[in-house]
Amino acid sequence: SARTSRLIAWCKANDDACIKLFSDSVKDAKEQGRKKKQSGSPKETYYAQLANAIFSNDEDPEVRLLFQTNPSAFIKPVQTRFGTLKRKYNEFNKSLKQTGAGLTYDELQKNPQTKTLIDSQLSKFPWWPDLHGWWRTNPAYNTVFSTADPGQNYESAAL
Numbered sequence: 001s002a003r004t005s006r007l008i009a010w011c012k013a014n015d016d017a018c019i020k021l022f023s024d025s026v027k028d029a030k031e032q033g034r035k036k037k038q039s040g041s042p043k044e045t046y047y048a049q050l051a052n053a054i055f056s057n058d059e060d061p062e063v064r065l066l067f068q069t070n071p072s073a074f075i076k077p078v079q080t081r082f083g084t085l086k087r088k089y090n091e092f093n094k095s096l097k098q099t100g101a102g103l104t105y106d107e108l109q110k111n112p113q114t115k116t117l118i119d120s121q122l123s124k125f126p127w128w129p130d131l132h133g134w135w136r137t138n139p140a141y142n143t144v145f146s147t148a149d150p151g152q153n154y155e156s157a158a159l
Contacts, residue, residue, distance in 0.1 A: 003054050007081060008130050010053040017046045021082075022134050022141065047075045054078065086141050089131045092121055093144035102137065105129045 011018045021043055051074035055067040067074055096108075096117055108114040122128065135141035 006054045008127050021046050047078045051078050090144050092128050105132050
């Protein structure tokens, strides 16, 4: 939907806020060669900013008016939408099976098998590449893939 596209666009334009929303861990920061992002702001502050980006210019005039009247009422729907995106993101990942474990979108696109699988589903869930960039190694969001080395073959090692 247009609202989800605005949500994703805001996240792409606000990297630091996304790191906080999606839980910045010391481990992630260390692996990426940066300091952990600290914030004095609660996550609700970012959800409020997101709600503004999504609903203040909504195509539905009634929604715009409701948002102007009571913007805090839109925080919970934004949080709920992230829950829905997380569920759909993991459903998408399940369809890739272990072939996509720990790999970036670009790495997955280089493999003809995974590229075909991904491309066949993007029309139904076009936000997956962006979400995968943020969530692929975050077990709080990515409940399908292990973050173990994607080249490890535990099945053959067990035989």
